[in-house]
Amino acid sequence: MRLGRKGADTGQRPLTWRADQLEEALAVGGSELDPEPVAAATDLVDKVRQRWAIKGGRTVVALAGATGSGKSSLFNALVGEEVSTIGARRPTTATATAAVWGPEPAEELLEWLGIHRRHQVRTGAPAGTADPLDGLVLIDLPDFDSREVAHRVEADRVLGRADVFVWVTDPQKYADARLHEDYLRPLQDHEAVMLVVLNQVDRIPSPEAVEQLKADLARLVAADGAGEFEVIGTSARLQQGLDDLRGEIGEVVGARTAAEQRLVGDLRGTARELRAGVADTEPARGKDEDAALVDALKRSAGVPVVLEAVRKDYLRQAGSRAGWPFTRWIGALRPDPLRRLRLGDDRAGGAGISPSDVRTVLGRSSLPAPSPAARSGVALATRRVGEAAGASLPPRWAEAVAQAATPGDGALADALDQAVMGTPLRARNPAWWSVLGFLQLLLAACAVVGLLWLALLAVLGWLQVPMEAPTWGPVPIPLLLLGGGLVLGLVLAALAKVLARSGARHRRAVVDGRLTEAVRGVATEHVRRPVEAVLERHRRTRQHLDAVLS
Numbered sequence: 001m002r003l004g005r006k007g008a009d010t011g012q013r014p015l016t017w018r019a020d021q022l023e024e025a026l027a028v029g030g031s032e033l034d035p036e037p038v039a040a041a042t043d044l045v046d047k048v049r050q051r052w053a054i055k056g057g058r059t060v061v062a063l064a065g066a067t068g069s070g071k072s073s074l075f076n077a078l079v080g081e082e083v084s085t086i087g088a089r090r091p092t093t094a095t096a097t098a099a100v101w102g103p104e105p106a107e108e109l110l111e112w113l114g115i116h117r118r119h120q121v122r123t124g125a126p127a128g129t130a131d132p133l134d135g136l137v138l139i140d141l142p143d144f145d146s147r148e149v150a151h152r153v154e155a156d157r158v159l160g161r162a163d164v165f166v167w168v169t170d171p172q173k174y175a176d177a178r179l180h181e182d183y184l185r186p187l188q189d190h191e192a193v194m195l196v197v198l199n200q201v202d203r204i205p206s207p208e209a210v211e212q213l214k215a216d217l218a219r220l221v222a223a224d225g226a227g228e229f230e231v232i233g234t235s236a237r238l239q240q241g242l243d244d245l246r247g248e249i250g251e252v253v254g255a256r257t258a259a260e261q262r263l264v265g266d267l268r269g270t271a272r273e274l275r276a277g278v279a280d281t282e283p284a285r286g287k288d289e290d291a292a293l294v295d296a297l298k299r300s301a302g303v304p305v306v307l308e309a310v311r312k313d314y315l316r317q318a319g320s321r322a323g324w325p326f327t328r329w330i331g332a333l334r335p336d337p338l339r340r341l342r343l344g345d346d347r348a349g350g351a352g353i354s355p356s357d358v359r360t361v362l363g364r365s366s367l368p369a370p371s372p373a374a375r376s377g378v379a380l381a382t383r384r385v386g387e388a389a390g391a392s393l394p395p396r397w398a399e400a401v402a403q404a405a406t407p408g409d410g411a412l413a414d415a416l417d418q419a420v421m422g423t424p425l426r427a428r429n430p431a432w433w434s435v436l437g438f439l440q441l442l443l444a445a446c447a448v449v450g451l452l453w454l455a456l457l458a459v460l461g462w463l464q465v466p467m468e469a470p471t472w473g474p475v476p477i478p479l480l481l482l483g484g485g486l487v488l489g490l491v492l493a494a495l496a497k498v499l500a501r502s503g504a505r506h507r508r509a510v511v512d513g514r515l516t517e518a519v520r521g522v523a524t525e526h527v528r529r530p531v532e533a534v535l536e537r538h539r540r541t542r543q544h545l546d547a548v549l550s
Helices: 015-032 035-053 071-079 107-113 149-159 177-187 207-223 242-255 258-275 287-300 303-322 325-332 355-362 372-389 395-404 409-421 431-462 477-549
Strands: 059-065 097-100 117-120 136-140 164-169 194-198
Touching: 015 035, 015 258, 015 395, 015 477, 035 258, 059 071, 059 149, 059 242, 059 258, 071 097, 071 136, 071 242, 097 107, 107 136, 136 242, 164 177, 164 242, 177 207, 177 258, 194 207, 194 242, 242 258, 258 477, 287 303, 287 372, 287 409, 287 477, 303 325, 303 431, 303 477, 325 431, 325 477, 372 395, 372 477, 395 477, 409 477, 431 477
Parallel strands: 059 136, 059 164, 097 117, 164 194
Antiparallel strands: 097 136
16 A cells, blocks of 8 residues: 555645746646636645644544445544444434544634544553554545535545545445546546545455455545555444554554655645646747748838839939939939838938938838738738737637737838838949049040030031141041040940849849848848747747746
8 A cells, every 4th residue: 555655756846836837837838728727726725835834733634425434433433432423314423423532733724724523542552652653634524426416525625735635335336326426536646545435345245255345445545546455344332443444554553655756746736737738848930931021021011112112212313323414313303212102312402301200200111011912911821820829729729829919000111111211222332333423524524625626627617717627547646535535434334224223123122131131130020020929939838837847
């Protein structure tokens, strides 16, 4: 038998530490844990602290059994007096009765147990010797299958606070479903604080039949998961088996660990029930879902519109810096694509108001609102992130992850807009703008000089003032300056366009990378981080519950 073994396992962890771990699991797990076991666990933590605060080392042993099992007769036999009422009319026991061994005060413990019928046992131990049962509080409970609801409630209440269970059954009811399903099966963590008694063995015709029934009862108890026991056969009428029962109870009373063992069993059982609602691991982060989320957020934030504006802005600036000087004024007539979106350039306009001033008042850029398709894409992407993150979690946790992955539309839209506004959309001007720009001005100057020179020669010719233009080979230098400046200027302008298109693609790619990082930051802050917070709570809840079970 397991009851009262010296050095019985209490998990090598302090009882109060386990209670703290369970309480922390409840706090961290929150509404993601099943409310019914949470309520039971909360009450259990309170019970542990109340029981552990009671002074003294007494052990509470409860005799529990069905109607007619003879537990009151067994109680009286152990006490040695007619303390508990016995009669033919059932149910007989209406309230719990306590018998107290030893001089150690028991009032505080009995008040906590809520037992008012008390009997101080006069020990029969020889003078100068200690009674092995000193420190015992033996309780005779009402029948747990009584027809009276109040009796059953009283039995369950005291059983919830007892340190040791002595299950008393008889040859007729030892296989009763209520005993096995309602009491023994839930007590798989309490093997160290249980005893199984087959009473009224005097009614069994032969010793062989007694052993057969005891073995059958032990088998049923083991099948319940309550543990492997050597069933004690007793007969209160013939005083049979009482010494064995007293010896087992005396052993556990002497060890003075039953209260801790019982409470550890309660904590483990409750933690195991809660643990069923927590997964063994957290799902791995889904890179595909994250990438899809960033893409959807970019579309919702208007990043494609911004990138097109960046490309056009680069082409416009390249044309104004390195284009043909005689047509640059045309580009000046085109609106700044970034300033139209209140992005990029922050120079004040004619009224002295800069784009940042407008953004401060409006709180937003002038990017177009996301289309219904873009909003649907974000909703789908966030849902997929939530589904992937909660794929292997229990339903309550999976639902919490899904909710965390779906932020409010307003907050997300504002965060995306701020991310776009805060991203640099321009970079240092490339060197070839200055080089080609200088060459264009030089060629334009040559063309102007050549034109003016030719005009001067025409005027002098009209005035019949003889003057010959110098030549370079067969070509007059003024004509060479004019033609060369124009042709080479157009060639450089064409080259500038080719370089500008290439540079615009590069600038677009650079800004795309910046915006992607900015949007990824929004996704992390508003979607991924809340999801990871739920997963972290899930991990900590599991760790605390596993600590209770350790």
